[in-house]
Amino acid sequence: MKSVSVKNLTKYFRVHQKEAGVAGSLKSLFHRKYYDSKAVDNISFEIDEGELIGFIGPNGAGKTTTLKCLSGLLHPTSGEVSVLGFKPFDRKNEFLRKISLVMGQKNQLWWDLPPMESFLLNKEIYQVSDRNFKKNIEELVTLLDVKDVLNIQVRRLSLGQRMKCELIAALIHSPHVLFLDEPTIGLDVVMQKNLRSFIKEYNKRFNATIILTSHYMGDVEELCSRVMIIDHGKIIYDGSLEQIIKKYAKNKLLTVIFSKAVEKEKLQQFGQIKEYDNLKVRIAVAKESSNKVASKILNDFPVEDINIEDPEIETIVRFIFKSKKV
């Protein structure tokens, strides 16, 4: 069953353009120049129920704008969007009770009151029954381990604790579709890991459809089996992560640790040397010959350990953005 369906979605913003300097300011006082900035440019895709999808792309690519159109915050310039059978921009109460949007850089919690008060407000707004509220709170608080901070003023919480409480506030009504915009931004690695585990668990347990945008490839790698790469408002890739690696990883990375020092010149014949010290080398080797090269190195040099791996996904994505060929 499809949770999200997008056909030819386009969102333009009208942007005022001004020449630099005082003369430019005076000129724009009488004659303003505008141009249409294409934030999202004719994109189409579908998402199944229970899928966990990652939107990746550089700043200004159109990820967040797409998310805002899907959650009903922005009115599309053209195209059709359907989420759970609703037109998001109508923002019908029935629709809003089934979705949630979490933005890593903004919060919905009351700054001056403990998080529990914000949860209670959401309980009333989303009309969650006392029984469900108690059950959900207990479950979420345990999963995110924030029992001790529920009655502390939000402004006194750490960023990680606040983000966890944000998630609780957003999930109190058990949404079927969850939009996460940079959920791990600014968090330390431990907290990032915790949040990822939680998102994965929530997706599995409630079969919730989750769409996330992130700058951290770790989020996408760990959580999403399907990714959409967006650049300049267009989807330039939609598919699995494995597929990207297969398609774009022309090389494999060989990491070799030697028991005795080996000269760099002797290793250059195998591929491009990425890192070298006397006892360790990292070489990028053509994918099809990686096994042969590994066996030759094992035979010809005093090898203590050898490892063959695909290049990092981040490197591949960077390559895609640079070449823009998909």
Next chain:
Amino acid sequence: MKFLKIFLLHFEGLFEHRFRSFIWFLIPVINMLPMILFWTLATKTNQNISWSMRSLNSYYLILIIAISMLTSHIEEDVGDIDIKQGELTRYLMRPFSYYWIKFFEEIPYRVLQGFYGITLFLVFSTIFRDYFQINLSTGIIFFGLISSIFAFLISFTFKMIVGYTAFWMTDNRAVAETVYILTIIFAGQVIPLDLFPNQFREIVGLLPFASMIYYPVIIFLGKATFSVMLKIISIQIFWLIFFLILERFTWRKGIKEFTALGQ
């Protein structure tokens, strides 16, 4: 029950800013003092002024309560914070009308300010009884309260619309400040509208500003006859319906312009 709980939760939030709220209350109090001084001198030097000094003192005392209790300042929240800084996002994602949630955010402020105002009124009208002329009857209180409710609803809805102008304007401060100046003049915050020249007074009385503050004050002062009170309520109903329709219209148009910046 749901609305009461939402209201009470917002009230809790307000108590975190009780001192700030008290300072805000002092602003109209301080502003009224030069006016009382001005009228004290004016009534001594000009015998043609139709209002007595006691009436004028009472007018400004009730005006302080009306300003603090009935004048909404929601336009700053709506325009500057919600629309320009993108905070509107968190309201839009909730299954609750933006107009009403802002209403519930605003009410606790008005209640607390009103509490300060009524306390001031009781203290002044008891200690300095001879300087005031306030005779409250059941009829006056009844119509005064109805008119006050309409006044607040008109003020709140009008200020929401002023805030919505930020959907189209990068800087809507000019609109908000213009409204502020017009309210000071035409809602009777400088001088009672009764003291305006005849024809001008008629026109000003039909503008929405008088319906937001001046009319309830006049009713509580006992300066409105039964027929005048009915006329006042009719004018207020007209403006309330007009602004409610305008509010829906501007919201529907404006929300399409929302860019959720800052998010």
